Amino acid sequence: MLLPFFEWLNALPVSQAIGGSIWVYPFIQAIHLVFLALLAGAILIVDLRLLGVTMRSQPLAQVARDARVWFVVGLIGMICTGIPQLMQNASREYYSEYFWYKMYLIAFGVIFTFTVRRKVTQAAETTVTGKIVGLVSIAVWGSVVVNARLIGLFT
Amino acid sequence: MADFMMPLHDLFQWVSEMPSSIAIRESLFFSPYLTVAHVVSMCIFAGLIVMMDLRLLGVGNMSAPFSEVQKRLFPWQMLGMAMSSVTGLTLAFADPMRFYVNIFFWTKMLVMVLAGINALAFHFITYNSVVKWDSAATTPFGARLSGALSIVMWAVVIVSGRLIPYNWFQN
Numbered sequence: 108m109l110l111p112f113f114e115w116l117n118a119l120p121v122s123q124a125i126g127g128s129i130w131v132y133p134f135i136q137a138i139h140l141v142f143l144a145l146l147a148g149a150i151l152i153v154d155l156r157l158l159g160v161t162m163r164s165q166p167l168a169q170v171a172r173d174a175r176v177w178f179v180v181g182l183i184g185m186i187c188t189g190i191p192q193l194m195q196n197a198s199r200e201y202y203s204e205y206f207w208y209k210m211y212l213i214a215f216g217v218i219f220t221f222t223v224r225r226k227v228t229q230a231a232e233t234t235v236t237g238k239i240v241g242l243v244s245i246a247v248w249g250s251v252v253v254n255a256r257l258i259g260l261f262t
Numbered sequence: 263m264a265d266f267m268m269p270l271h272d273l274f275q276w277v278s279e280m281p282s283s284i285a286i287r288e289s290l291f292f293s294p295y296l297t298v299a300h301v302v303s304m305c306i307f308a309g310l311i312v313m314m315d316l317r318l319l320g321v322g323n324m325s326a327p328f329s330e331v332q333k334r335l336f337p338w339q340m341l342g343m344a345m346s347s348v349t350g351l352t353l354a355f356a357d358p359m360r361f362y363v364n365i366f367f368w369t370k371m372l373v374m375v376l377a378g379i380n381a382l383a384f385h386f387i388t389y390n391s392v393v394k395w396d397s398a399a400t401t402p403f404g405a406r407l408s409g410a411l412s413i414v415m416w417a418v419v420i421v422s423g424r425l426i427p428y429n430w431f432q433n
Contacts, residue, residue: 141417148308164334
């Protein structure tokens with residue numbers, strides 16, 4: 108269903124230009140990883156606090172509030188460096204199962220973060236539910252990273 | 263080739279001829295999965311280093327005193343570093359001559375050393391006065407400098423690491 112869209116995306120002059128330069132695409136990939144570090148840090152500091160294994164002297168809600176802005180900055184950076192990579196590779200990535208796993212996991216992860224996880228991080232201290240939410244978050248975002256790396260390796 | 267590189271060249275060459283190195287190199291899935299694990303461990307290490315650096319710069323995680331951020335994140339940063347080191351060393355062990363001729367590999371190694379020196383310098387100089395600025399709204403110049411250098415240098419490490427597969431400067 109989306110294949111015509113992906114082919115159109117791939118054929119855009121700007122997509123072709125990204126693929127035409129030997130420098131642009133690799134540097135976009137590299138900057139994508141720098142934003143990954145920021146995003147991962149903002150996610151992990153809260154998830155580890157939810158699990159009760161770091162920042163224990165700080166109220167959970169404060170750790171979560173401090174991290175939120177960096178989660179958003181990291182996510183925007185990931186999207187801005189991710190879309191050009193997709194544009195250049197759209198027709199190929201359409202056929203990659205890992206690409207689709209990654210997209211579904213990101214959609215789930217973002218919704219989960221701004222609903223369920225946001226709710227449990229409003230308390231001062233974590234609960235059993237909070238620990239489960241922290242584990243789910245680590246598992247989902249970890250799977251995003253694994254699938255992302257597999258797109259490049261096995262496509 | 264510069265003379266001072268010869269011992270390294272010989273070491274890399276010697277490792278590349280070891281049966282265990284050849285075995286990993288020739289296995290179909292080992293290296294790809296190692297790179298996956300290397301990226302995951304990078305997330306833990308660099309992610310939590312950045313969280314601490316933002317606190318040093320005075321722009322992030324400001325609700326907590328610096329020493330709280332530093333002490334609590336340190337074990338996790340070390341876990342990330344251990345995982346990155348094991349996966350990274352194994353990757354280098356499996357195909358040393360591929361990395362030996364790669365400018366991005368050496369850039370990464372050099373900047374990692376500089377980032378380590380920056381961290382030690384911060385620990386032995388600026389951190390001594392932490393009680394004075396632990397909960398202050400602005401951090402001292404030395405702290406901000408260390409934080410900024412750390413973010414820039416680890417970003418260079420990540421970028422040059424990602425560029426290793428692109429051999430623009432090799433024949």
